Amino acid sequence: MSSTNSSSALSPLGPDDPREIADYRLLARLGEGGMGTVYLSRTRGGQPVALKLIRREYARDEAFRRRFAQEVAAARRVRGYHLVAVVDHVLTDELPWLASEFVPGVTLEDALDTYGPLPLPAVFQLVGSVAQALAAIHAAGVVHRDLKPANLMLTAQGPYVIDFGIARAADATRLTRARGIVGTPQFMSPEQGLNEPVGPAADLFALGLTAAVAATGRHPYGDGGALTVATQIALTAQRPPELSGYPAALRPLLERCLTASPEERITPAEVVELYERSQVRPLRDFDGWLPEPLTEQIARRVAELENPPPPESPRAEADTPTVPPEAVTPAPTAPPTYTPTAAPSQPRSQHRATTVAAPAGPPPSQPSPPSPPRSSPPPVHSITSARPAPTPSAGRPTSRARRVGLAAVVAVAVLLLGQSLVSALLPDDSNDDPSGSDTSGGSETTDDPTGEEAPDGADDGTGPNSSPSPETEPYDLLVDAVPFALRAGDYDNTYADYDAPAASSDLDLDDVELTVGDGLWDRWEFETTTGISDGRTPEECRLAAGTNALAPELPYEEFEDTIPVGTLLCTLTTEGNVAMLEVTDLTPTDDTYEVSTLLTVWQER
Structure with missing residues (x-):
């Protein structure tokens, strides 16, 4: 996730941004990176989350999807201090996404750009805390592979590591992207640059580079372009970096991190031990650990969560014909939707269908029947996931558990609103009407599932002596x-x-x-x-x-x-x-x- 240097971390949703993904209502943009766009949302319980929607070019690559599924599963097992945990994800939608805990703060990259290098005690506390996070990541069999200042969040409670374990999925794709290598060349290890096997030691090399930049603003391999610096890093065995210009207290750490051989690099446990010997302050004491201007900006970021910026108006289709005033119905109508076909042979645990509602524009040339009144207008456009149960009953849409209990709402909607609203809320392969409106003209017939007609005089459930159907299914x-x-x-x-x-x-x-x-x-x-x-x-x-x-x-x-x-x-x-x-x-x-x-x-x- 990339960030800006503005005082605000939240950007308004643009005209083309979705307003909802699955059951997560999107509140603002947090940033955009090589793998996708990150949005601010909240869980049903009010917990803020950062929801990353993966780019379409990645989503279309099966190698990426397989690797992404493996890495997300591993990332969900990672738990520990200074880690932003993955809390939810869907991998089989047309556009995969994952949601992680959101901690309001300032990335180290933004802090360095705005306020300059950190005081040396803060750098040591940053490095010690990140080493603890790396120990938990590596214990779960995950390698971050993209540790850098932009992936370290500074908060009042200490630093947090974000985006761990995900870059490897992008490395597995065969895509040729205009932006070049996935990841950040300036913070790659020599083995990454030489396309050699990458293990946990690669993250310690990146930690050393990050510590050097955080303390001085200078990169140990110079200020050239990304590929120039990456080339210098790859040649570390022949030309080690010059570290004499860095603070003497920091050099032992840099020397242990920036060795060419992964086997000779310092371990996370040794980093923590090195910090504790310095006796600067307890590692988990973050009271006033950052300079005051940076602390004040973090406080502003926390306050922003209560008042995200309003979204921009949705983009209207320029070539949509205008509907005469007499053809426009006063009742609100559901936005047009696009329902992609679910991928075949998906595992039951990942079998979710996706509904993408397009941006609302001028009314279509053919007026739609009025939709039933809603207590609140539908989102402008959304990406909604539904999980069907493994053995759905004929003629009745079912869904797996969803974050805000959509299934319970739909069960009531089926009884009250009929098939038209079901088509608007849930994907239905038998209904190709993109508007989700009722095309039956207001009448509805129910066929006998056996295909046989009831004999003359038989009670077919519609006569005056028939019993009403139960409101809930057994x-x-x-x-x-x-x-x-x-x-x-x-x-x-x-x-x-x-x-x-x-x-x-x-x-x-x-x-x-x-x-x-x-x-x-x-x-x-x-x-x-x-x-x-x-x-x-x-x-x-x-x-x-x-x-x-x-x-x-x-x-x-x-x-x-x-x-x-x-x-x-x-x-x-x-x-x-x-x-x-x-x-x-x-x-x-x-x-x-x-x-x-x-x-x-x-x-x-």
């Missing part, structure tokens, strides 16, 4: 109040799959609904939108998942107040089932909780 009970213990391992997280049901540290993350964090992670993370229910029926549980949702993360310190004994936690699982956890016991253990529950799972017929 459910099959799959799991009936079985004991389900949720506890973290000593040094690892535990992942819970309600459909299995199973709780283990080695489950496929695409199948889980809950991550139980260890003491270092210090929280639960709900992988599917989870709410608190007041009732025990599947209908009440499903509704609660979308209308009374918790924040995606629940710190252990809030357990007693948020989920006391007796709480009913409800969600739609990754397979589209309704799951309910009844909390029967909370047992604090060191820095975590052991939570005893009874698990119930229903499947819609």
Whole structure:
């Protein structure tokens, strides 16, 4: 993600920017980089997230998609201090995206451009903190590969590493891009420049380069162009950098980081040890760790979150014919939508269809019937994901769990608004009308799914003596109040799959609904939108998942107040089932909780 040097980190959404991606309403632009555009959004619980929408040229490359899926899965396992974690993602949409925690601050790149080099104590604290983050990244089998000042966020709580593990996916593509190499040549290691195998030591080389620039503003390999500097880095074995002009206290670190041989470079643990020997200040004491002007700018960035800039007006189509005034209906109509065909043979855990709603423009030449009134206007254009259940019933659209419980809303909409609104909200391969309007002229016929006509005199469900259809569909009970213990391992997280049901540290993350964090992670993370229910029926549980949702993360310190004994936690699982956890016991253990529950799972017929 690139940044600007303006006082504001947020830019208004442009005419061509989507207003919604999946269930995330976009609030502003955060930046744009080689791999995509980054937007500010919020989870249902109000947590700010940075949502990166991948560029179309990458999305069309199957090698990129495969590598991207592997890297995101690995990145989701990374947890530790000074890391911005991935909280959500979709990899099979026409345009893949991922959402990560958003920490308001200033990138090191912007800080250096605006305020100049950091004081040496701040540089040491920056390097020590980033080394801790790298240790967690490498422990999960991930290499950052693009560590640089633009990927280090300075905040009042210390520095954060962003975008880890993603650049490797771009390196795997066969695309020839006008902007050249994916990544940043000035901060690559010699092995990256020589196209040799890249391991964790490459990130330590980049850390040394970053430390040198942060302390002095000067790059150890000169101020030439990107490829010139990259060439000098690749030749480090023959011509090591000249470090005599750097502060004497910093040179031992630079010498250990900037060696040509990866095996001889310093490790993250040794960086932390080097910092602790300096006795500058406790590594995690960030009270006043940055210069005052920079601290004030960070405070302004925090305040910006409460008042993002309004979006620009959507771009109108210049060649759209004008509709005569008498043809325009007063009721609002849904924006035209484009529904791409889902990729064949997708894994069940990634099977999401995408609906992209185009920017609203002048009315079309053919007037559409009036749409039902809405409580609020639809987004100008959006990218919406829906996960169908593995065994959908005929004639009834279904969806997998979504972040803000769209499935519950749609269930009500089907009953009240009919097929036209379903077409506007959910992708339907049988409906090619891009406007999402009802083309049936207001009437609707229901065919017998068997294809046979009812005999004369038989009650077909429409006569005066027929019973009304139930408002909700029946459910099959799959799991009936079985004991389900949720506890973290000593040094690892535990992942819970309600459909299995199973709780283990080695489950496929695409199948889980809950991550139980260890003491270092210090929280639960709900992988599917989870709410608190007041009732025990599947209908009440499903509704609660979308209308009374918790924040995606629940710190252990809030357990007693948020989920006391007796709480009913409800969600739609990754397979589209309704799951309910009844909390029967909370047992604090060191820095975590052991939570005893009874698990119930229903499947819609």
